[in-house]
Amino acid sequence: MNRPLAFVCALLLALVAVSSACMAQSADWIRFSLQPERGNSAKIHANFIEDSDRADHNNWSTGFLPSELVGLEVASFRAAGSRSLHFSIVREAGRLDCAGNGGGNHAAGTCRFADNPAFTQLLVNRGIGRPNREQAFGLMAVNARRDVIDAVAAAHYPTPTINDLTALAALGADGGYVSGMARAGYRPSTIHSLIEFKALGITPEWIAGFARVGYANLPGDGLVQLRALGVTSDYIAGFQRIGYRNLPVSTLVQLKALNITPEFVRAAVGQQATMPPVSELVQLKLFGRRR
Secondary structure, eight states: OOHHHHHHHHHHHHHIIIIIOOOOOTTOOEEEEEEEOTTOTTSEEEEEEEOOOOTTOOEEEEEEOGGGSBTOOHHHHHSSSOEEEEEEEEETTEEEEEEEEEETTEEEEEEEEEEOHHHHHHHHHTTSOOOOHHHHHHHHHTTOOHHHHHHHHHTTOOOOOHHHHHHHHHTTOOHHHHHHHHHTTOOOSSHHHHHHHHHHTOOHHHHHHHHHTTOTTOOHHHHHHHHHHTOOHHHHHHHHHTTOOSOOHHHHHHHHHTTOOHHHHHHHHTTOSSOOOHHHHHHHHHHSSOO
């Protein structure tokens, strides 16, 4: 497995563990707790835990703006003492309805999950499939939306699976991202490649930066290599300014991997009119000398 793909797999595993939280049979309660979000006083941190004796139950933990916890009396949540509180999390894929007690910036209680029949039917109609309860909860947890489904279809991708939609939503991909990548000329042949792009932070705006320095229409695997090594359009422009033009992607990746920067080259070779070949730059970096 290559390094970019391994990175994506690790990232997706983390996202699924933290964000998608597939859990809860229809008869199970979900216990919740609320407290202030560490490092962000504007948000409330929520934990949801399946009330089940199964050893493999999963948790969902994330921060919400108060407005996302529909019906929560924030003043009562923050005030001293204890009182009844309730709220709902309402999303296209389903909703959680929660009730309990709280005060002094803490609350606890139980929730019930219900999938959205209209969203479920959309998945069926588009050939994606009917999610089970765990999958339906996961789609709600990561806030899967119709605009992604529509954009994927408009860009003529293969029909995604429920897990594909969950991964895209967990990474924050929306319909605008999918359609923007297509307009930029990048419509990977598989959803998995699109997921890899999003996981690495490859965006239409990032791609446009390369076009401005003469690297338009790069192949998808080239973009992945550049992004994985942290090569930017500014990095390329710096080499162009000191005389290195039209460097292949593989060369740029090699230079970045060795931390060879335009500043290093200029300091090493001085103000000579002709720049040494790239192979000599590598010798300079590794051994402090030219061949």
